């Protein structure tokens with residue numbers, strides 16, 4: 001019965017419907033040739049993917065997406081790693097973080113008032129916390145919405161003399177408002193911290209976060225869901241591979257014995273049409289964008305009269321490491 005239900009259930013991708021990640025998330029799927037359609041306009045929170053029947057899009061906030069992934073209500077989701085680590089204590093057991101997406105970058109930091117000149121590190125904080133308690137008879141307060149990340153990090157650094165004040169927004173304002181002494185929050189440019197006369201501690205961020213493509217291990221992984229996951233990850237991998245690569249094409253005056261091996265060795269090139277040298281001397285090689293010009297010079301040196309360097313739209317590969325990693329986690333059908 002469970003299997004039948006899994007076979008009929010739609011494959012659900014949870015995508016940010018608002019906030020910092022929305023625009024970049026849509027662009028990310030579009031680049032992969034996955035066109036998300038939102039039904040009856042902005043307020044319709046269910047959508048589809050053009051050309052992929054059986055795939056449903058749930059438009060949710062970044063934090064709701066984490067909840068759906070943890071509960072198995074969505075198979076795939078795009079959300080911030082900060083939210084994943086905060087809301088799912090055993091994230092690595094329940095979720096597969098498939099790939100970082102290169103946007104939504106933000107550091108989760110501990111920040112103190114700039115006026116606390118003696119406090120630069122967590123070790124300093126440990127001293128100050130004890131003194132604060134001795135002098136005031138109460139514990140130092142930390143305003144944050146990252147309650148779990150804060151507890152874990154402070155414990156790791158041996159700071160115990162503090163109390164968390166849960167903050168649901170404008171956290172950076174808490175010290176000036178007299179609601180807390182310290183904060184834990186995300187920062188990108190540092191402008192909000194500076195505007196509130198706060199400075200991040202120098203030990204480095206608690207977490208360097210960015211948007212992630214995440215899979216739920218507890219969602220129903222029937223045969224249809226696996227097929228959908230494979231198709232989606234093939235397109236994502238194909239777009240990513242194409243973005244990083246160039247195709248370098250030329251015709252040499254004679255068949256190029258050993259040339260493909262040398263191009264692989266020196267430029268990390270992969271032959272687009274297999275290892276066999278073409279009898280007419282045609283070569284087409286894929287290489288990293290940054291290696292394309294050097295590879296072109298190399299081919300000129302081997303007798304090519306003209307070399308084209310071509311941008312690619314998608315490069316599909318029979319092997320998909322993203323899907324293989326997911327399949328290892330969800331186990332056999």
Ligand SMILES: Nc1ncnc2c1ncn2[C@@H]1O[C@H](COP(=O)(O)OP(=O)(O)OP(=O)(O)O)[C@@H](O)[C@H]1O
Nearest residue numbers: 018019020021061062063080082083104105106188
């Ligand atoms: N300044 C920022 N720069 C880059 N990424 C950010 C920034 N602020 C937030 N993010 C990322 O986007 C995620 C969602 O933040 P966003 O502000 O969109 O929602 P939110 O503040 O959690 O509010 P809500 O959940 O109510 O929509 C954050 O958890 C983080 O991963």
Ligand SMILES: O=P(O)(O)OC[C@H]1O[C@H](OP(=O)(O)OP(=O)(O)O)[C@H](O)[C@@H]1O
Nearest residue numbers: 020169170186187188189190191192193
């Ligand atoms: O280091 P900065 O570049 O200044 O960015 C940091 C700010 O960005 C986020 O807030 P956001 O603008 O998303 O507003 P929110 O508090 O409503 O989520 C975050 O909560 C910080 O307040």
Ligand SMILES: [Mg+2]
Nearest residue numbers: 019020169186
């Ligand atoms: Mg925000």
